[in-house]
Every structure is written in structure tokens, then in C-alpha cells.
Amino acid sequence: MMLLTRKMIEIRGLLQTVGQSDTLTLPSIVVIGSQSSGKSSVLESIVGHEFLPKGSNMVTRRPIELTLVNTPDSRAEYGEFPSLGIGKITDFSHIQKTLTDLNLAVPAEQCVSDEPIQLRIYSPNVPDLSLIDLPGYIQVSGRDQPPELKEKIAELCERYIKAPNVILAISAADVDLANSTALRASRKIDPRGERTIGVITKMDLVDPERGASMLGDRKYALRLGYVGVVSRLPQSPTSSLFHRGSGNISTAIQKNEQSFFSSHSEFGADSQLDVGTKTLRKKLMRVMEQTMAASLKSTSEAIQQELAEATYEFKVQYNEMPLSAETYLAESLDAFKHSFRRFAEDFGRPQVRALIKHELDQQVLNLLAQRYWNKPLEDLSPPIPEADSLKDLPKADPENALWRLKLDASTGSLTKLGIGRLATTVVANALQMHVEQLITSSSFSAHPFARKAITNASASILSDLSYDISDELEICIKPYKYRIDLEDAEWKRGRDTVSDVLKEELEVCRAAMKNVETEMGGKRKLRDVLTFIDRVRSSQIVLEGTGAGGAGGFSASLLRKGQEAVFLRDRADVLQMRLLAVKSKQCASKKNKYHCPEVFLDAVADKLTTTADLFLDAELLSKFYYNFPRELDNRLGRDLSKSEIERFASEDPKVKRHLDVVRRKDLLEHVLKEMQALRQLEAREKRSLRTD
Numbered sequence: 218m219m220l221l222t223r224k225m226i227e228i229r230g231l232l233q234t235v236g237q238s239d240t241l242t243l244p245s246i247v248v249i250g251s252q253s254s255g256k257s258s259v260l261e262s263i264v265g266h267e268f269l270p271k272g273s274n275m276v277t278r279r280p281i282e283l284t285l286v287n288t289p290d291s292r293a294e295y296g297e298f299p300s301l302g303i304g305k306i307t308d309f310s311h312i313q314k315t316l317t318d319l320n321l322a323v324p325a326e327q328c329v330s331d332e333p334i335q336l337r338i339y340s341p342n343v344p345d346l347s348l349i350d351l352p353g354y355i356q357v358s359g360r361d362q363p364p365e366l367k368e369k370i371a372e373l374c375e376r377y378i379k380a381p382n383v384i385l386a387i388s389a390a391d392v393d394l395a396n397s398t399a400l401r402a403s404r405k406i407d408p409r410g411e412r413t414i415g416v417i418t419k420m421d422l423v424d425p426e427r428g429a430s431m432l433g434d435r436k437y438a439l440r441l442g443y444v445g446v447v448s449r450l451p452q453s454p455t456s457s458l459f460h461r462g463s464g465n466i467s468t469a470i471q472k473n474e475q476s477f478f479s480s481h482s483e484f485g486a487d488s489q490l491d492v493g494t495k496t497l498r499k500k501l502m503r504v505m506e507q508t509m510a511a512s513l514k515s516t517s518e519a520i521q522q523e524l525a526e527a528t529y530e531f532k533v534q535y536n537e538m539p540l541s542a543e544t545y546l547a548e549s550l551d552a553f554k555h556s557f558r559r560f561a562e563d564f565g566r567p568q569v570r571a572l573i574k575h576e577l578d579q580q581v582l583n584l585l586a587q588r589y590w591n592k593p594l595e596d597l598s599p600p601i602p603e604a605d606s607l608k609d610l611p612k613a614d615p616e617n618a619l620w621r622l623k624l625d626a627s628t629g630s631l632t633k634l635g636i637g638r639l640a641t642t643v644v645a646n647a648l649q650m651h652v653e654q655l656i657t658s659s660s661f662s663a664h665p666f667a668r669k670a671i672t673n674a675s676a677s678i679l680s681d682l683s684y685d686i687s688d689e690l691e692i693c694i695k696p697y698k699y700r701i702d703l704e705d706a707e708w709k710r711g712r713d714t715v716s717d718v719l720k721e722e723l724e725v726c727r728a729a730m731k732n733v734e735t736e737m738g739g740k741r742k743l744r745d746v747l748t749f750i751d752r753v754r755s756s757q758i759v760l761e762g763t764g765a766g767g768a769g770g771f772s773a774s775l776l777r778k779g780q781e782a783v784f785l786r787d788r789a790d791v792l793q794m795r796l797l798a799v800k801s802k803q804c805a806s807k808k809n810k811y812h813c814p815e816v817f818l819d820a821v822a823d824k825l826t827t828t829a830d831l832f833l834d835a836e837l838l839s840k841f842y843y844n845f846p847r848e849l850d851n852r853l854g855r856d857l858s859k860s861e862i863e864r865f866a867s868e869d870p871k872v873k874r875h876l877d878v879v880r881r882k883d884l885l886e887h888v889l890k891e892m893q894a895l896r897q898l899e900a901r902e903k904r905s906l907r908t909d
């Protein structure tokens with residue numbers, strides 16, 4: 218009944234996925250032996266391939282948990298490192314290289330590491346076995362090896378050869394058995410020789426009589442016996458072919474052993490000695506099966522215990538709330554889409570309008586400042602003597618052709634600003650920002666992966682849409698570039714809004730002034746510096762040394778702040794004056810548009826906004842609101858593999874802990890059921906053996 222080992226190996230694999238605890242170890246065959254005893258050759262003859270690290274400088278530094286899986290229905294032979302996730306490796310020299318790299322990754326000063334390397338080999342030619350290869354014992358540390366290496370290896374081996382593991386103690390025939398480190402170590406821990414199999418390698422190196430007597434050793438009698446092997450390939454021209462790691466070497470080794478052992482009567486059938494790799498394999502399978510059967514009960518109990526703990530934790534910590542990575546993702550995604558829908562209901566044309574109008578108000582203010590209210594801001598050095606007095610500048614002079622020209626030019630600048638791109642960008646940026654706010658207040662906030670996926674989804678949709686939409690919008694506003702007719706009502710509205718805009722701007726200006734005042738150290742200081750700068754501006758004095766050293770008893774940084782204050786004061790004056798102008802009777806009628814450029818430009822901005830918000834609401838918003846949730850379904854739903862979903866859910870430590878408990882509980886329940894089935898099977902077999 219080889220089914221048991223196979224099932225138990227499967228169960229071990231399952232238990233490994235939730236992290237095997239110390240109480241929950243299924244038995245393995247642990248291989249020990251001193252360096253050069255032929256340990257690797259024995260393992261390779263069982264596997265049928267060269268795959269273990271070779272080299273004079275102790276290459277096995279970590280335990281290798283080697284699981285052999287018999288695949289009778291497939292011809293393929295390959296290895297897998299489950300924790301590396303690099304898939305099937307069919308080239309055994311590649312496995313050898315990977316093992317060497319993994320071993321050499323342990324720093325030399327650390328000598329050996331407890332952390333096992335897991336390797337599974339699938340082949341129709343291997344038996345189902347679970348083996349652990351340990352670093353070979355060394356006699357004396359080499360020159361470049363740390364002195365404590367010997368002890369460290371011995372300690373590591375001692376930990377692994379504890380019950381219920383089976384010990385495969387490798388000794389070379391050309392070394393006296395009394396000197397075998399492997400047998401000495403196993404005798405210490407298994408004095409009655411109950412779970413040790415002795416393997417004597419290099420039988421070809423000693424005369425058959427001596428070899429035979431070793432196999433029948435009585436000094437350290439083993440219940441499971443000794444097996445003699447010749448596991449090295451004979452050095453023939455054909456053998457070099459096998460060493461390249463392509464073909465299977467078991468047959469060649471077995472043939473060689475067959476011819477060796479059959480040519481010496483000492484090993485004949487009468488001797489009742491166990492010889493040959495084939496015999497060893499059979500013995501290993503049988504012992505493994507028996508050990509597994511013997512451990513069924515204790516393992517079931519251990520699993521039951523673990524299950525009880527997991528169930529308790531699930532109840533106490535999580536109130537038995539079921540959870541899987543998939544449902545967690547699906548629920549998070551639903552909640553997010555829901556919050557997005559709510560946002561979309563509240564963010565429509567009026568919001569788009571406010572955004573665009575605000576942006577255009579700023580553009581209008583800039584144009585006004587540039588063309589109407591500008592007053593060169595003098596540098597302290599050299600002063601500009603004929604600086605226009607502030608009060609002269611903003612007074613309208615509508616009869617002047619220059620003023621007419623100025624208004625037409627400003628209107629042109631506004632309509633030819635690239636409104637299409639500007640408005641689209643402003644709205645797209647606002648949408649992106651809102652999406653990011655939604656992420657932050659969603660359960661995705663703790664998941665960098667999902668955060669990025671959602672941000673990218675919205676950014677890519679918006680950028681795709683923006684490209685065409687800005688061009689199309691530009692075409693929509695094209696007529697305004699040539700001619701703008703205003704209704705009376707539009708003029709009136711412009712007059713009202715621009716008053717508000719100017720008032721707001723005035724407040725901003727004053728607040729900034731207040732800031733500068735505090736920074737300069739108070740009203741008085743500000744006044745002194747302002748008086749000084751004004752004096753310099755109105756006189757023709759050339760100031761010396763206004764660089765780093767300052768001037769007039771003021772430091773350079775104070776003067777810089779002073780200049781800022783001058784700018785703000787002048788701007789506030791202009792704004793105040795224009796506010797009065799806008800409110801004056803003159804500006805009540807659109808006939809006087811040249812008197813009131815502020816009102817006219819605001820009305821133009823308003824017209825542009827109306828076209829833009831209508832268009833963007835229909836094109837950008839509705840398309841984005843349609844596409845975005847679908848794109849989320851793609852990126853966080855359909856396109857994700859199972860492992861990606863797992864990785865996503867585990868990003869949040871709280872969710873990960875919850876998921877781990879649920880998974881552990883489910884898995885232990887499943888394993889326990891399998892174990893119970895195995896125990897029933899085992900009991901039936903025993904009964905039928907008894908009745909036979």
C-alpha cells in the first residue's frame with residue numbers, strides 16, 4: 218500500500234502552505250554522513266540525476282527538504298522550488314546551479330543555516346519519498362572555514378534526526394565503521410538502532426569479505442539493517458554522457474552494481490545481505506510507509522490540536538466572520554464603486570462650471586494686470602526716475618484709440634488662450650484628485666497595489682479622453698475668437714460677478730500684505746521701509762550697496778519684503794479704484810465697454826465657460842463616469858490572477874491575519890478529514906491482513 222506515503226506527502230505539502238509548526242511535523246528520512254562519504258552519490262542514484270551541489274568547499278550549508286513525487290502517467294522528469302515560484306525546471310544541471318546559489322547565499326561567517334530549501338522532484342522513475350539532505354559532517358575545519366563550523370553542523374544534524382524521523386546514516390566502506398561519524402551520531406540519539414538505516418557506500422573499494430562483514434555488523438545492530446551500494450558510475454566513455462545531466466543514471470548504476478555484487482559470492486542470495494541501490498530504494502519506500510502509518514495517529518492528534526486553536530482564534534478574534542481574499546477584494550471594490558457613484562451624482566455641470574470660471578477669472582485678472590493696471594515694479598537699483606505715479610495709471614481713457622486696442626487685444630488673448638486644453642486639464646485634474654480622495658477614504662487606502670491600479674486606471678482614461686476633447690472644445694469656442702456680442706443681461710451679470718472677483722482679489726491682497734507685515738516685524742517697521750522705498754522711487758538717488766548689505770539702514774531681506782509690500786499696496790489701490798469704477802454709473806451699460814474692460818472680459822469669460830462646461834459635462838464627465846467603474850472591474854477583477862488577489866489582500870496586515878486564520882482552519886479541517894480517511898483505510902488493510 219504505497220498510497221499512504223503519497224497521501225502523507227501531499228498533506229505535508231498542504232501543511233507547508235500554512236507554515237508547518239513544530240508540533241506538526243510528518244516524518245521524513247534524514248540523510249547524514251561525513252563529507253565525501255558518498256552521501257550525494259546515494260541521493261543522486263535514487264533520483265537518477267546529478268543535481269546536488271558539488272565542490273571541495275562545503276557547499277551544502279542549508280538542509281534540503283527533498284520531496285520525490287512518483288508520476289507514473291507522465292514521462293517528464295522535472296524539479297520545482299515551491300518557495301521560489303520559478304516553475305518547472307527540466308534541466309537538472311539548472312537545479313544543481315540553483316541549489317548551489319541558494320547554499321552560497323548563506324554568508325560564510327554564518328557557516329550553516331537552519332532554513333531549509335524545499336525542492337520537489339517529479340518523475341515516473343522516483344519513488345514517493347520525503348528526504349532531508351543535511352550538510353556533511355566535517356572532521357577538521359578547513360583553513361577558510363570558521364572553527365565553530367564542525368559543532369554547528371553537528372547541532373543542526375542532531376536537531377533533524379529526532380523521532381519520528383528515520384535516519385539514513387551513510388558511511389564509506391573504506392573507513393572503519395567504528396569511525397563513522399554518521400553512525401556515531403545516530404547511535405547517540407537512537408541507541409537501540411530502531412529507526413536508523415545504515416548505508417555502506419564504496420563497496421567496490423574494499424575486498425568483498427570485509428565489505429560483507431560490515432553489512433552484517435553486530436556492534437551497532439540496526440533493526441532496519443545495512444545496505445551496501447556502489448553508487449558511483451563506472452568511468453566509461455558512455456558515463457560522461459550521463460554526467461551532463463541529461464539522461465537518467467539509475468539504470469547504469471544498477472547495472473554496474475549488479476555486475477559487481479553478482480561477481481562476488483560473499484553477496485550471493487545465501488548471504489541474506491542487502492546490497493544495491495535498487496534494494497535501498499525498496500527499503501526506503503517500505504520504511505517510509507511504515508513510519509507514516511505509525512505516525513498517523515499522533516499526527517492526526519497534532520492536527521486536531523492545531524485545528525482547535527485555529528477555531529478558537531477564529532471565534533474569539535473574528536467572531537466567526539468568514540473571509541477570503543476574493544470576497545474581500547470584491548466587497549472593497551463594490552464599496553469603492555459605490556462611493557464613486559455618489560461622488561459622480563454630486564459632481565456635475567455646476568461644479569465643472571465653477572472650476573472653469575474660477576480658472577478664467579484668474580486669467581482675466583492677469584490680463585487686466587498686464588494691460589491696464591500695470592505699473593512697473595522698480596528695482597531699488599537703479600531707480601526708475603519717471604515711474605508713473607500710481608494714481609495716473611488705471612484711469613480709463615476710453616476715447617483713446619490705445620484703450621480700444623487694448624480691450625480688443627485682451628479679448629483676443631483670452632479667447633486664444635487655448636481654452637480647450639486649459640478647461641479640460643482643470644476638470645481632468647479635479648476628477649483625478651477626487652478619485653485619490655475616494656481611495657484614501659476607502660479600504661483600498663491600506664493597499665499600495667490597489668491604490669496604484671485605481672490611480673492609473675483613472676489617469677489613463679482621463680488622459681485618453683482629454684486628448685480629443687480639448688481639440689473638440691477648442692473648435693466649439695472658435696466663433697468667439699472672431700466676434701463677441703453681449704446681451705444686456707450678460708453685461709449685467711458680468712458687472713456683478715467681476716465686482717465679486719475684484720473684492721475677493723482685494724481680500725487676498727490685503728491678507729498677503731498682513732502676512733508680509735508680520736514677517737517684517739510689525740506695522741511700524743513696514744511703514745518705515747515703505748516710506749524709504751517710496752522716497753527712493755520718487756527721487757533720483759542711486760543707492761550704493763543695495764546688494765547683500767541692504768540700504769538706508771535696512772537689511773537686504775527687509776528691503777526685498779518691502780518691495781513685495783509695495784507691490785501688494787499698489788495692487789490693492791488699483792483694485793479698490795477699479796472696484797469703484799465698475800460700480801459707477803458709467804459701467805452700468807454695455808455701451809461703455811471701453812470704460813469698463815473688467816466687466817467686458819468677465820462677460821467673455823462667462824460665455825466661454827458656458828460653452829466649456831456644457832461640452833465637458835457631456836463629453837468628459839459622462840464618458841469618465843461610464844468607463845472608470847468598468848476599467849476598475851478589469852484591473853482589479855478580471856485581470857488579476859489568484860496569487861495577485863492573495864497578494865493584494867495580504868497587503869493589509871489586519872486582513873492578512875484574518876485570512877491566515879480562516880485559511881489555516883479550512884486547511885486543517887480538510888487535512889484532518891483526509892487523515893481520518895487514511896486511518897480507516899489503514900485499519901481495513903490490517904483487518905484484511907489478519908483474516909487472510
Ligand code: GDP
Pocket residue numbers: 250251252253254255256257258259353418419420421422446447448449
Ligand atoms: P559526499 O561528499 O558525501 O556527498 O560524497 P560524494 O557523493 O560527492 O562522493 C565523494 C567521492 O566519492 C566522489 O568522488 C565520488 O565519485 C566517490 N564515490 C561515491 N560513491 C562511490 C562508490 O560507491 N564507489 C567509489 N569508488 N567511489 C564513490
